[in-house]
Amino acid sequence: xxxxxxxxxxxxxxxxxxxxSFYRSCSLFVYPSVAEGFGIPPLEAxxxxxxxxxxxxxxxGDFSFLGDGLFNPDSLDELKKKIIEKLNxxxxxxxxxxxxxxxxxxxxxAAEKFSGLVFRNN
Numbered sequence: 001x002x003x004x005x006x007x008x009x010x011x012x013x014x015x016x017x018x019x020x021s022f023y024r025s026c027s028l029f030v031y032p033s034v035a036e037g038f039g040i041p042p043l044e045a046x047x048x049x050x051x052x053x054x055x056x057x058x059x060x061g062d063f064s065f066l067g068d069g070l071f072n073p074d075s076l077d078e079l080k081k082k083i084i085e086k087l088n089x090x091x092x093x094x095x096x097x098x099x100x101x102x103x104x105x106x107x108x109x110a111a112e113k114f115s116g117l118v119f120r121n122n
Contacts, residue, residue: 028050028051028053039060055072
C-alpha cells in the first residue's frame with residue numbers, strides 16, 4: 001500500500017502547457033467521479049492519446065468511444081480490475097478515439113449546437 005501511494009500523483013490545479021505535459025507523461029488517466037457535469041478532463045486525456053478509464057455516471061456514460069474504459073464508480077473491484085487491465089495493455093489509445101474527441105468536442109461545435117437550441121426555442 002505505501003509503495004502504491006508513492007506512485008500516485010495528485011495534482012490540485014494545473015494550466016496550459018504544464019497540464020498537457022502531465023497528461024502526456026501519465027500511463028493511465030483515472031476519473032472515478034460520481035457527480036460530474038460533463039467530464040472534460042477525460043476528454044482532454046483522450047485527445048492526447050492517453051488511456052482513460054472513467055465512471056459511467058452522468059454524461060460520461062455517453063463516452064461509448066472509450067469502449068471498455070467505462071466503469072461503475074460504486075464498484076471498487078471493477079475500478080481495480082480496469083486499472084490493472086489498462087496498465088498491462090501497453091498500446092496507446094487508438095487514433096480513432098483521439099479523432100472522435102477532437103472532432104466531436106470543439107468550441108465551434110458546442111456553439112453551433114447551443115445557437116441552434118437558442119434559436120429553435122425562441
